Amino acid sequence: xxxxxxxxxxxxxxxxxxxxxxxxxxxxxxxxxxxxxxxxxxxxxxxxxxxxxxxxxxxxxxxxxxxxxxxxxxxxxxxxxxxxxxxxxxxxxxxxxxxxxxxxxxxxxxxxxxxxxxxxxxxxxxxxxxxxxxxxxxxxxxxxxxxxxxxxxxxxxxxxxxxxxxxxxxxxxxxxxxxxxxxxxxxxxxxxxxxxxxxxxxxxxxxxxxxxxxxxxxxxxxxxxxxxxxxxxxxxxxxxxxxxxxxxxxxxxxxxxxxxxxxxxxxxxxxxxxxxxxxxxxxxxxxxxxxxxxxxxxxxxxxxxxxxxxxxxxxxxxxxxxxxxxxxxxxxxxxxxxxxxxxxxxxxxxxxxxxxxxxxxxxxxxxxxxxxxxxxxxxxxxxxxxxxxxxxxxxxxxxxxxxxxxxxxxxxxxxxxxxxxxxxxxxxxxxxxxxxxxxxxxxxxxxxxxxxxxxxxxxxxxxxxxxxxxxxxxxxxxxxxxxxxxxxxxxxxxxxxxxxxxxxxxxxxxxxxxxxxxxxxxxxxxxxxxxxxxxxxxxxxxxxxxxxxxxxxxxxxxxxxxxxxxxxxxxxxxxxxxxxxx
Numbered sequence: 001x002x003x004x005x006x007x008x009x010x011x012x013x014x015x016x017x018x019x020x021x022x023x024x025x026x027x028x029x030x031x032x033x034x035x036x037x038x039x040x041x042x043x044x045x046x047x048x049x050x051x052x053x054x055x056x057x058x059x060x061x062x063x064x065x066x067x068x069x070x071x072x073x074x075x076x077x078x079x080x081x082x083x084x085x086x087x088x089x090x091x092x093x094x095x096x097x098x099x100x101x102x103x104x105x106x107x108x109x110x111x112x113x114x115x116x117x118x119x120x121x122x123x124x125x126x127x128x129x130x131x132x133x134x135x136x137x138x139x140x141x142x143x144x145x146x147x148x149x150x151x152x153x154x155x156x157x158x159x160x161x162x163x164x165x166x167x168x169x170x171x172x173x174x175x176x177x178x179x180x181x182x183x184x185x186x187x188x189x190x191x192x193x194x195x196x197x198x199x200x201x202x203x204x205x206x207x208x209x210x211x212x213x214x215x216x217x218x219x220x221x222x223x224x225x226x227x228x229x230x231x232x233x234x235x236x237x238x239x240x241x242x243x244x245x246x247x248x249x250x251x252x253x254x255x256x257x258x259x260x261x262x263x264x265x266x267x268x269x270x271x272x273x274x275x276x277x278x279x280x281x282x283x284x285x286x287x288x289x290x291x292x293x294x295x296x297x298x299x300x301x302x303x304x305x306x307x308x309x310x311x312x313x314x315x316x317x318x319x320x321x322x323x324x325x326x327x328x329x330x331x332x333x334x335x336x337x338x339x340x341x342x343x344x345x346x347x348x349x350x351x352x353x354x355x356x357x358x359x360x361x362x363x364x365x366x367x368x369x370x371x372x373x374x375x376x377x378x379x380x381x382x383x384x385x386x387x388x389x390x391x392x393x394x395x396x397x398x399x400x401x402x403x404x405x406x407x408x409x410x411x412x413x414x415x416x417x418x419x420x421x422x423x424x425x426x427x428x429x430x431x432x433x434x435x436x437x438x439x440x441x442x443x444x445x446x447x448x449x450x451x452x453x454x455x456x457x458x459x460x461x462x463x464x465x466x467x468x469x470x471x472x473x474x475x476x477x478x479x480x481x482x483x484x485x486x487x488x489x490x491x492x493x494x495x496x497x498x499x500x501x502x503x504x505x506x507x508x509x510x511x512x513x514x515x516x517x518x519x520x521x522x523x524x525x526x527x528x529x530x531x532x533x534x535x536x537x538x539x540x541x542x543x544x545x546x547x548x549x550x551x552x553x554x555x556x557x558x559x560x561x562x563x564x565x566x567x568x569x570x571x572x573x574x575x576x577x578x579x580x581x582x
Contacts (some may be wrong), residue, residue, distance in 0.1 A: 022131045023163045025187035027119040031137060032178040035112040036151055068407030113337025114178065121161060134162040142177060160182050163215050194250045196266045199326025205237035206268065208248060212259060216252035223248055243270035272324040274331035280338060282396035286311045287335045294322025294329070312337055343391035343400040349407060351466030355380045356404045362446075363391025363398070381406050409468040409575035412460035420535035424449040427472045432460025450474050480532035487543040494519040495543045502530025502537055520545050551575035 025079040030478040122129030153175035159166045166183040190212045197207040197344040206226070210219055216513065221231040225246055226238035240246060245267050251260045272294035279287040290307040291297050295307050300319040315336045322329055341363040348356040360366050366375050369388040379387065386403045410432035419425045421437035427446040429435045437446050437458040448456065453476050459469040479503040487495035499516040501506050505514050518526060520543050527540045549572050570576045 005547040009173050021134045021162070023134050023161065024188075025120070025161070026130055026184050026186070027121070027137075027159070027161075028116065028180070028184070029184040030114065030116040030178065030180040031120070031141065031176045032114040032364040033112040034172070034175050034177055035142065036175075066439065081505045083451045118289040134160075136160050139181065143175060157181050158573050163213075174505060182290055187254050187256040188214055188255055190216040190252040192216075192250050192252040192257050192259035192262045193263065194248065194264060196248065196264060200240075200266060200268045201325075201327035202240060202246050202268055202271050204268070208236045208238065208250070210250070210252060212250075212252035212257075214252070214254060216254055216259070220251040220253070221248065222250075228548050234400065236400070240268045243268050252384045257464040269325045269327045271329040272322045274320060274322040274329050275318055276331045276333050278336070280336040280395065282334040282394075283313070283337050284311070285342050285559045287317055289320070289324060289333055289335070291320045291331060293324075294361050295324045310335060312555070337395035341393040341397045341398050343389060343392045343398045345389055345400045345402045346402045347405070349405040349464075350381075350465070351407050352382065352409050353380070358387060358389075358402055358404070360389045360391060360400065362393075364393040366391050379404060407462070409466045410460045410462040412458060412468045413471045414456075414458050414470055415474040416471075416475075418477055418534075419450075420477050422449070423450060427456055427458070427474075429458040429460060429470075433463045433467070434461045435459065436461070448474060450476050452476050480530050480537035485541075487541065488546060489520070489522065489543060490546045490548050492519075492548075497526055497541055497543070499529075499530060499539060501530040502532045505529070518543055551576065 009112075015520050026189075048155050059229060089160060108110050120129070125353050136158055137160075138156050138158045143153045144151065149307070149363075155173060155176055157168070157170050157179070159168060159181050161183055163185050165185060165489040168181040169181045170181060172179065178301045191214055193211040193213065195209045196302055197210050200206040208221065208223075211215065212219075215233075219232055221236055223229050223236075223238045223246070225233070225244075226240050227255070228236075228238065231238075238367055245265055247259050247263055247265045249263045252262045274291055275293045276289060281287045286309050288307055288309050291359055292306065296304065298304055298321045301308060301310065308318075310316070312335050314335065316333065318333045320331050320333070323333070338521050341365075343360055343362045345358060345360040346357060350356045355378045357376055357378050358368075361375065365373065367373055367390045369379060370379065377387075379385070381404050384403065384405050386401050388401050402501060411430045412429060412435075414427055414429040417425050417427075425448060427448060429444050429446075434442070435444050436442050436459045439446065446456065446458070454474045455476065457469055458472065459467050461467045485496075490494045494517050495516050496515060497507075499507075500514065503514070506511075506512055506529045507514055507516050509518065516526070517523065523542055523544045525540055525542045527538060529538045530539070551570050551572040554569045554571070556569075557564075558566075560566045568578075576582075
């Protein structure tokens with residue numbers, strides 16, 4: 001009876017890394033043979049083999065190790081050991097070129113079953129073999145059955161040998177199922193290492209990152225003076241509130257052990273102290289904002305200088321960011337914009353010699369070009385004059401100019417005169433447009449008849465409304481008083497009339513003397529006109545002509561005795577005068 005030979009070959013190929021790092025570990029490769037329909041004498045009867053081979057770098061294409069079925073005393077001989085660099089034949093890849101040993105043609109097994117093989121990552125024996133470089137390895141399984149006349153199967157898988165685990169469950173095919181390909185690096189105590197971010201600043205996170213080798217699974221950090229002060233994650237951000245030199249202590253661990261702590265110092269830089277002052281300006285004015293305390297500056301306006309000039313229309317906040325040694329600080333400034341006051345003041349028109357009150361409004365304080373600092377001023381210009389007032393509110397100023405127009409006073413004239421008592425005269429004013437007298441009369445002419453010296457006032461108003469007053473004096477000369485002596489004469493007698501009190505005299509007799517002699521025959525009225533200082537006076541006198549009486553005397557006794565009396569009675573006259581003296 002012929003034996004049906006089945007061969008299953010596993011080939012693992014490494015891709016040596018550039019750094020030729022060598023990680024110890026274990027490859028576990030499990031698979032189940034899928035039963036095939038063709039048998040030899042009703043038995044599976046097949047050979048299989050597995051070997052490890054690299055594909056790139058030093059020793060490309062050479063076998064690392066091989067496991068195979070070989071003839072032995074029982075089923076326990078199926079794939080019992082790995083072998084390297086010895087015997088075999090070229091026909092079943094057991095030649096020296098395949099680097100296999102213990103391969104024997106004709107090895108058979110009677111059942112399809114599951115196998116699990118391991119590899120220690122070395123080329124050679126476990127105690128003396130050479131740990132192979134990390135990289136990508138390829139696993140190839142080769143199986144034959146029924147002496148290879150009806151079937152041969154070859155399947156390859158790759159995995160990465162290195163510090164990280166590589167666990168795979170490749171899909172089944174017509175020949176192999178339940179495939180598990182696990183590379184597990186050996187667990188050893190890691191070597192702690194760390195990195196610290198640069199340009200670290202107060203109150204900004206300082207970043208610490210684990211850089212340990214040996215694939216640590218846990219970490220311990222200590223940050224004296226920082227927040228947090230301890231941590232157990234691989235990467236940590238810590239904040240420091242004060243500038244200075246700090247230290248960090250880092251430990252990494254795996255299930256196999258804990259690294260030696262490593263301590264590293266680093267510097268936390270202070271934030272720049274940004275100094276900048278806010279400003280207050282008037283609308284339309286520019287404000288210069290200056291910052292100091294940093295190396296470079298950046299404003300929210302886009303400017304990058306330490307000082308900027310801005311002209312905001314309204315109150316505006318500006319932000320400057322200062323940077324020193326990678327640390328930044330921010331300062332916000334406010335530019336307060338005060339409105340320019342609207343200063344109001346009205347022009348004025350006055351008459352020459354009178355005052356104008358000028359009043360400004362719309363501001364808090366005022367300053368006039370006259371030197372006054374009140375809102376209202378009184379001025380008395382002699383000609384048309386412009387006055388300027390500067391109004392100030394919240395430090396902002398505005399200017400207003402006002403003009404005082406000075407209109408000339410009218411030249412009012414009126415005649416004075418002298419009149420005689422009882423006379424009438426007309427006063428005539430000129431030089432104005434309208435007139436008003438202190439008598440209440442209006443108009444240019446005023447007819448008056450004062451009885452005594454009188455002053456009349458006339459106020460003239462020009463077309464511009466300016467007024468001026470003047471006076472006219474009326475001197476009233478008193479009428480002369482003429483005194484004429486009375487005269488009463490007897491018929492045939494003469495009378496002398498004398499006038500006094502004036503300068504010149506005119507009698508109705510035609511005489512021009514102060515005294516005249518008349519001899520009227522009957523009662524007669526004489527008139528004398530006198531003139532004194534241009535005023536005339538008239539006096540009249542009547543000269544009465546008396547009839548010459550014819551007195552008669554009657555005696556009570558025409559004859560009396562000596563010693564006796566007689567009564568004499570006169571008649572025919574008004575008054576009597578006796579020679580006796582009676």
